Amino acid sequence: MTDKKYGRLIGASLGPGDPELITRRAWTVLNGDARWLYPVKKAEESSYALSIVTRGGLEVPADAEELVFPMTRDAEILTKAWARAAARTVELLAEGRDLVFLVEGDASTFATFGHLARVVRELVPEVEVETIPGVSSFAAAAATTGTTLAEEDETLAVIPAAYGVEVIDHLLDEFDTLVLLKVKPLVDEVLELLERRELLSTSCFIEKVGSPDERIVRDVASLKGEKVNYLSLMLVQNPKRQRGELRRGCRKRKAEAEQPKETAAA
Known part of the structure; x- marks a missing residue:
């Protein structure tokens, strides 16, 4: 029996x-010997992740290969697509060469890479996986709009808007800032909620942040009835939120330590 040496899978x-x-770190890997893999929604369709590196001046290697991840909620279609992508990835890794999978945003945050890596390791547990962290869409959106996501004891939640307005409504009472990802299907419903909560003026919509097609809309009410891009998010701040009392254990222990000790009675 011979041991098969697999390449690394790098996100x-x-x-x-x-x-x-x-x-x-990512730039170094992209300029190294690893073979490129990149995601597409349909075969031979353009890849947003690939467009980021080409706009950065890198040429796409001749042996770069696409993996198809369809945009659908059909469980059967998704399962087959994931199986094909993972099987092909394992097949390439078996050649012993490292693979670098291009990920838009951050590979650990709502990204395709996490699921791909998990399925690959289920098939071949010995495969080494490296994840290179990056700038998330909401961090970039906050920076480009001048929004502070959280200060000092403020709280922050990041959720897909698909959880619905009831969940969003509840979280507005629990967090100072909400990041609503993938708002496309629920824009009108979210806007109605923000209007009712009087939070339209403290909300901001950002589409395709950092790209040549970036769009920032501060008058979010103007989006009502509009069809927005899939790569869009909304930053919602609730400055009126009532906060509970904080437990400052470390400060309490420090205060107690600074108090003079009582002399024990003789």
């Missing part, structure tokens, strides 16, 4: 759109 985070946000 390279590219940031949400601006190639200048690609980290030095």
Whole structure:
């Protein structure tokens, strides 16, 4: 029996759109010997992740290969697509060469790479996986709009808007800032909620952040009835939120330690 040497599977985070946000680590790997894999929604369709690196000046290697991840909620279609992508990835890794999978945004945050890596390791547990962190879409959106996501004791939640307005409504009472990802299907419903909660003025919509097609809408009410891009999010701040009392254990222990000790009675 011979041991088969597999290459590493590397998830390279590219940031949400601006190639200048690609980290030095990811840039080094992209310029190395690893073979490129990149995601597409349909076979031979353009890849947003691939466009980030090409806009950064890198040429696509001749042996770069696409993996198809269809945009659907059909469980059967998704299962087959994931199985094909993982099987092909394992087949290439078996050649002994490292693979770098291009990931828009951050590879650990709502990204395709996490699921791909998990399925690959289920098939071949000995495969080494490296994840290169990157700038998430909401961090870039906050920076480009001048929004502070959280200060000092403030709280922050990041959720897909698909959880629905009831969940969003509840979280507005629990968090100072909400990041609503993938708002496309629920824009009108979210806007109605924000209007009712009087939070339209403290909300901001960002589409394709960091890309040449970036769009920022501060008058979010104007989006009602509009069909927005899939790569869009909304930053919602609730400055009126009532906060509970904080437990400052470390400060309490420090205060107790600074108090003079009582002399024991003789």
